[in-house]
Amino acid sequence: MLPTEAAKLAKIQHEVIILGQIVLSTNQKILTALKECNPCMLDDISKLKKQERYEKIDEIDDNIIKFFALYTPEAKDLRELVAFLKVTNEFDRIANSCNSFIRDFPQALSGEIDKNFILEYAIPLQKTSVAALTSALTLIELDDKDRVQEEFKNVVIEESKNDELYQIIEKSLLKKINNNLALSQDYQDIMQALRRLEKIADRALSIASLMHYAKVGGVIAKT
Numbered sequence: 001m002l003p004t005e006a007a008k009l010a011k012i013q014h015e016v017i018i019l020g021q022i023v024l025s026t027n028q029k030i031l032t033a034l035k036e037c038n039p040c041m042l043d044d045i046s047k048l049k050k051q052e053r054y055e056k057i058d059e060i061d062d063n064i065i066k067f068f069a070l071y072t073p074e075a076k077d078l079r080e081l082v083a084f085l086k087v088t089n090e091f092d093r094i095a096n097s098c099n100s101f102i103r104d105f106p107q108a109l110s111g112e113i114d115k116n117f118i119l120e121y122a123i124p125l126q127k128t129s130v131a132a133l134t135s136a137l138t139l140i141e142l143d144d145k146d147r148v149q150e151e152f153k154n155v156v157i158e159e160s161k162n163d164e165l166y167q168i169i170e171k172s173l174l175k176k177i178n179n180n181l182a183l184s185q186d187y188q189d190i191m192q193a194l195r196r197l198e199k200i201a202d203r204a205l206s207i208a209s210l211m212h213y214a215k216v217g218g219v220i221a222k223t
Contacts, residue, residue, distance in 0.1 A: 108189035132158035132204035162201035
């Protein structure tokens with residue numbers, strides 16, 4: 001690859017990483033708010049506004065399309081560029097999940113429901129989401145195949161933990177609903193809000209799968 005091509009590809013990768021770091025930072029702030037047992041802190045988390053986010057994604061996508069028009073990337077670079085087009089969409093969906101959680105969770109938790117009970121489950125759920133997203137973001141800048149496989153497995157493990165935790169939360173909240181029908185809507189709202197956090201880990205796995213294929217190619221081994 002010519003120096004000019006390498007520089008443009010590196011710039012695209014850098015912009016994707018910046019977008020991912022913003023999304024990761026929001027999730028880390030959500031985790032801190034939950035650990036502090038103060039959902040009101042969520043109100044102070046700065047959100048990446050939709051319009052600003054779309055502009056960043058459009059800029060990245062335009063640069064990728066221009067790269068295709070001007071150069072003929074090799075197989076590995078081609079896989080990375082195609083992956084980046086899809087990864088930006090996954091980051092956008094994670095940001096939407098975060099914004100929905102920030103909007104809905106404090107209100108859902110403000111009633112007479114057992115806040116400590118909810119936070120006891122919400123904290124480990126978000127921990128797995130942050131861990132999965134951190135490893136997925138690391139994959140974007142890795143080239144060593146062994147490290148790529150290692151980080152990918154980390155994402156798979158954290159996403160699996162996340163799924164198991166959410167299943168436990170669902171069962172626990174359904175029991176709460178059955179025991180106190182007066183608060184059934186409140187617990188349903190909490191369940192819906194926590195579902196947003198569960199989706200974040202799913203998106204992290206999608207990002208990891210895309211980057212694993214981009215870096216390594218071939219069949220993805222999850223075990």
